[in-house]
Amino acid sequence: MKSFRRAAVLGAGVMGSQLASLFAGSGIKVELLDIPGPDPKEPEGIAKQALKKLKTQKPSPYFHSSHLANIRPGSLEHHLERLKDVEWVLEAAPESLKIKNELYAKIAPLMSDDSIFASNTSSLSVAKLGEALPEKLRKRFFITHFFNPPRYLRLLELLPHPEADIKANSAFFWFLDRHLGKSIVPVKDTPAFIANRVGIFALLDALALAAEFKFSPAQIDFLTGPLIGRQKSASCRTADLVGLDTVMAVVKIVREGAPDDPRPDRFTPPPILQSLVAAGKLGEKSGGGFYRKEGDEIFEADENQNYTKRKKMESPLLAQAGAEEDLVKRVRLLFAAASDPAGAFVSRHLISVANYAAALSGKICDRPGRIDDALRWGFGWQMGPLELAKAVDCDLLAKAAAKFSIQAPNLPEKIESGEPGPILLPAKPEKIVAQNKEATLLDAGNGIAVLVFHSKLNVIGAGILGLAHKALEVVKTDFDALVLANDPQAEAFSAGANLGWLLMTASEGDFDEIALMIKKFQAVTEGMAKAPFPVVAAPFGLTLGGGCEICLAATRRVAHRELYIGLVETGVGLLPAGGGTTRMAEKVAQWAKGGMLLPHLKTVFENVGLAKVSTSADEAFAMGFLQPEDLAVPNRGRLTATALSQARLLADAGTTSKSSDKIRVAGKNGLAAVETFLYLMRESKMITEHDAAVGRSLAKVLCGGELPGEPEVPREYLLQLEAEEFLRLVGMRKTQKRMAHLLKTGKPLRN
Structure with a gap:
């Protein structure tokens, strides 16, 4: 081509x-x-x-x-x-x-x-x-x-x-x-095409319903954001980002260019939108729209265009729905509670948007699945309006529609996605080799097994490690290659190890259990690195900590170009102990090619010690998290298919991982160089004393401890060293405070 x-x-x-x-x-x-x-x-x-x-x-x-x-x-x-x-x-x-x-x-x-x-x-x-x-x-x-x-x-x-x-x-x-x-x-040659037409309708519908329910912009966004599988910016925040004048322009285009629109009533802009635009409050570009930021606080516009504190949405129903991770089950809960204001709002809104999308199918595109694809790919919705309505259950929708005296959506019988890659889950029973709550091992055909994570943010816990260990054994006898490929629509390939479990176990003083978990993690990554078959990882999005360590151990990586990968453990006062620090010590020796270790030690120490994360696959290559032989795939939808074909090619070529039994380290000279670096950072107040303590532990593993010269040390020696240093750090009160703070706020603590 x-x-x-x-x-x-x-x-x-x-x-x-x-x-x-x-x-x-x-x-x-x-x-x-x-x-x-x-x-x-x-x-x-x-x-x-x-x-x-x-x-x-x-x-x-x-x-x-x-x-x-x-x-x-x-x-x-x-x-x-x-x-x-x-x-x-x-x-x-x-x-x-x-x-x-x-x-x-x-x-x-x-x-x-x-x-x-x-x-x-x-x-x-x-x-x-x-x-x-x-x-x-x-x-x-x-x-x-x-x-x-x-x-x-x-x-x-x-x-x-x-x-x-x-x-x-x-x-x-x-x-x-x-x-x-x-x-x-x-798309067809119709006003605003697909995504903007349906997306703007969803905004207008939410604003119209909010006027009935007396909901504020923040309350609208709570009900039309991640709660129902849409982007975090939801409705009003998205409008502010796009520009309220731009929203009005699309409204005008549809109103004037589509006289046969099924909901012309919604394309009469609601009063709050008209008044904000008339006042020049156009969103982020004008300094305020539905929201305005003052210092560190964000205020919302009321019906008189005054900015006040954001109103919250709280109820037992919303607490129950928020605790449910599955989108379809979450929406069903809201539909089943139609007497609750939040349930009534969401039910009416989703029915309205599904009705609108169904009515436009065939007019703005050649098949209904195109509408869902456009909203998922263009607006970041987890599910399109038609597929979500169908998954929720037509009978439930019909009952809710009857309760509110509105028309139930006439959903198409077949909704085909245009997603190019294979959909791994849900899988047919005959394709499932083994499964637990955190992971599934699949037979993908053509001699390839696929391990899929499905914990929250694909964090790595005992379930994933257990099934990964089993996968390595099963593939030896029953398959030619193993692929690690998670749902490419998810936010994270893996956000790392289960920090909640780690904090709880450390707080209870059960360090033997933590040592056992480290041993299992290292057994999996070392097993991948020494497997007699190729292991291909397909990372995308957030690939942090333990997720990064898993990828580093693979034979090859087939990454999406939007890859945010890094060993970030130092941010919570720890170091990589799933073989990651050992692998980075090996990286120093590989880059040195028999020459000076210190320049490469500095690069690796800064990347790991400062918890640097790539902003793309291109940066990941430069940082050493991807290798020259790895692939970066531009289209996320083709990531899994590319990983599967790469695994087949590697298996046919007899390619397996190569890891060194012995690794050349910088010893006490390297430790001295790192100590100087930490001293300068501490003196300039760029790091805290605890940061320096964590840095010394990291350097100890990367350099192999206080050894003379630049000796070659057994791989097992470094693995043991990283486990010991991890256990020492996790027992520190300041480290546990960092973990607790991150889990509570989502932000790192510099103590």
Whole structure:
């Protein structure tokens, strides 16, 4: 398939500059063009300024800062001739048909005969836009609607011009999927397409219901956020991030462009939205919208646009629902309590959104599953409105609808997901080799076994370690390879070891039990490293502490590009003891290649001692958590399939892990160097005395203790040393306070 090497982005605004960054991170040389800057000597000034802003944006729009070198700023008036050399031109100009038509007239004569032309419009008709293009360019014209921020959101709504040659441009679709990592949802030429249309309807419906129930913005967000499987920013916070003026623009587009909309009543903006926009309170960009931050505190707008303390939602029902981890069971609890205000609100809202989505199926897309895909990939919903309604139970929905005298959703019989990779769980009984509450071992076919974690945040406890140990034994006789692949839609591959259990056990003084757990953890990671078959880990998202240690022990890692991996144990006053510190000592020796150890010891000590976490797979390669032979997969939906195919390839090639029986360490000279580093950090008040104590324990393992010279020590010696130092640290009161504080607040304690 063709790989695009040169592209141009026309428009260096917030979205255009981020798209340029995304393309640059995929190896594309990008021309970023905008209107000329005020200085005639620097016509590319606006585009240049946009590049500078990328460096300060949070979250970061690029995978690695070096990628920005692939972007060349320019001016639409002075550098249009550069378009002759590009293979893809993406227009990200303001949402004005007049502005876009004028731009199209300028660039059409300059484009090569086989280059792709696309618009990132979120609202304009592809047929209308195409009227300004010559016939030959309409065959290569598409709307590619990326979602903001484009690095992090998977969704790309794709709409070809009616005259576009789909077959001739199949390489373009393949590139969007495999290289840019986008999950493509084909849409029809209707106002606001899919995700914005249904997503904005959900916001408007929540606001309308809240007016009936007298709920505040914070209460709306509590009821329409993670409680019902939606993103943390929920409704009002999302609107503030997007911009209330942008929300109103979408409302206007649908109201004027879709006279047949099934719920026109909802596209009359509620009073609170109208009044906030009229007052210029447009959300985060204006300093306040539904919410306003004052110092460290966040206030919410009341019906008079005054900012007051946020109101809470508390009730026995919500406490019960909040304790239920399973989304479908949680929603059923709320539906079953329709007499409770929270239950009534959620029931009516979910029925309303499901009704709306069902009514639009076939009108805005070719099949109902596309709507669910768009909301999951574009808005971060755990389940789309149709699949959630169906999973909750049609009879339960019908009873609730009858109670509130509203129409029950007419759900489609079949809702097919466009998720490209295999769905591991729930699995057919015949595919389950072994299972417990924390993990499942599956037969994935083709000689591959898959171990799937399913504890909360996939934290590693006795259940996972027990089944991992069993998997290593089973695969020896019954399979060719083992893959560690968790649900790629989850937030974390693994957030680490079970800190709650560790704190409770340490508080009770049962250090023998902790020593036994360390022994089991090391047995699993060493078993993986020495297995007579390949072990492939497929990390994504949060891969911290013990989750990182598991991955480091694998033969290969097939990682999603959004990988936040690190050995973070020092943050709670501990060190990696599942073989992780030993593996990092081995890394020092490998990097030194028989030469000086100290420079590499410094790098590893800083990464582990300061609990550094990569912000991408690109950074993970640089930090040593991924190896040159590992793979980084752009499309999260293809992660599991890629890991399975890699495992098969490795098994066919007879590839297994290689670990050293002896490891060269820096000894007392290394300890002295680390001690100097800790002293300087302590003197500059960058670390506390307890941080220094933890650092010394870490250094002791990495350096092999007070040994003369740079001796080679047995691997088992370092494993024993890391276990001893872990047990010593976990018994300290300050370490236990750190663990307790993190569990309670989610934030580290510097004591």
